[in-house]
């Protein structure tokens with residue numbers, strides 16, 4: 007060491023090394039500081055960017071709200087006064103922002119006002135009426151001893167089951183009780199549940215009336231709120247008698263009433279029956295240029311009657327990886343077509359009103375869970391059902407009116423940003439229906455299909471149906487039901503059974519000739535035929551002298567009228 011100290015050069019050298027090291031340290035520190043500053047700046051920029059994205063998102067939601075194209079609102083559930091247990095349940099469902107119908111309908115309902123709510127399919131109407139219903143029961147401290155405080159009426163059993171399930175989730179952190187009453191299920195178990203006290207009761211009209219009349223211990227004198235889902239349907243003729251009786255039995259004094267639907271009724275006579283008090287009419291989609299969802303691509307194809315099934319078969323075969331619902335006009339037609347498709351190795355589910363409820367329910371849940379598959383159904387599945395991720399809605403038989411078309415296609419493209427497709431089959435005679443769809447603000451494009459690409463299986467199918475007794479019976483019933491439901495179509499000027507070419511109709515049910523079936527077609531038919539003949543001649547050969555529409559001496563078709 008001494009040697010080192012004595013050597014000035016070395017000392018100088020040490021000094022310079024120290025300086026160098028210090029410079030290096032300083033440089034390093036400077037770099038670290040600069041790096042940190044850069045990072046801070048970047049963070050600030052990120053924050054700024056996030057704020058901008060947030061603002062953009064909010065602006066987007068607001069813009070959508072204004073333009074009416076989206077279903078979401080910019081309002082948070084937390085911005086309205088909802089109890090903690092309900093709020094917790096909503097959080098569990100994963101919802102933060104309200105949909106537009108929820109933002110507009112929940113506040114007046116919470117205030118106890120009567121509401122008529124209209125918003126497109128899949129826009130969250132169920133929670134719009136269930137949240138205030140649950141809040142009402144909670145705030146008036148309903149206990150099982152008080153009986154039923156809220157009744158929710160749905161037109162179909164599956165919809166009631168689904169609404170009951172949503173109510174169950176919403177009541178998760180509440181002490182209030184819940185009940186479900188639907189036709190086709192065990193009446194006694196339902197009665198026991200009611201007698202124990204079901205504060206919120208969901209049901210279909212017939213079974214509800216049955217319990218109101220016959221179930222001992224059903225306390226409904228404390229009813230505070232009546233909700234009618236798919237109100238326009240419930241107030242239609244089929245439910246009229248049951249509804250009249252239900253409304254007679256339920257208390258009116260101090261009762262709140264809420265009506266919801268995608269196609270809301272405005273008929274004064276419907277509303278008068280419900281004794282509404284200064285109802286608030288909320289139509290979220292008022293002024294929108296279309297009534298169906300943005301993400302829904304809709305088309306129709308014109309197909310000769312005889313080729314309808316072949317087109318359906320070819321379509322399904324090409325889309326086996328998709329989730330598809332096919333609508334028919336009768337239970338028998340669903341039954342036959344599902345049997346036929348299974349025979350020719352196309353797996354499918356079927357749901358219709360002639361099945362046992364247990365089968366209907368299990369099919370419904372199976373199809374809900376399926377990633378792909380085909381469900382053949384009647385209009386029993388047209389309204390309200392929230393089946394996840396349906397790709398295609400095929401209307402093999404036309405709906406009774408544009409309103410039903412809207413509900414059917416509403417089973418796809420549900421919720422914000424969802425996509426879906428719809429295909430309507432029309433025979434050339436039915437093309438006028440498009441005019442009515444247009445008037446109802448439903449945008450449909452023509453989808454062309456290549457006739458040459460259709461499967462060449464007609465004669466094979468005819469052989470199959472001719473040689474299989476059960477399939478043959480089923481086909482006959484389906485053919486008959488098709489004609490009967492065609493005859494009862496509400497838009498008779500378009501869907502006129504007397505204009506149908508029966509030979510062609512029979513072909514689509516895989517018959518080589520129209521089968522002999524018993525029909526009970528209205529007597530106005532002959533008047534229509536006479537009138538029609540004068541105007542455009544007889545297209546299908548019906549006349550007084552030829553009541554079965556035979557097409558000449560060698561016509562072997564059999565068609566019996568009663």
Ligand SMILES: Nc1ncnc2c1ncn2[C@@H]1O[C@H](COP(=O)(O)OP(=O)(O)OP(=O)(O)O)[C@@H](O)[C@H]1O
Nearest residue numbers: 101103104105127128129130131132133268390392
């Ligand atoms: N606030 C929300 N945010 C996000 N999704 C929601 C919200 N509210 C409801 N949903 C979801 O939107 C879907 C459609 O809701 P819902 O079944 O109530 O529609 P709807 O308006 O009753 O349709 P329809 O007219 O066909 O009966 C459901 O899957 C539901 O869980």
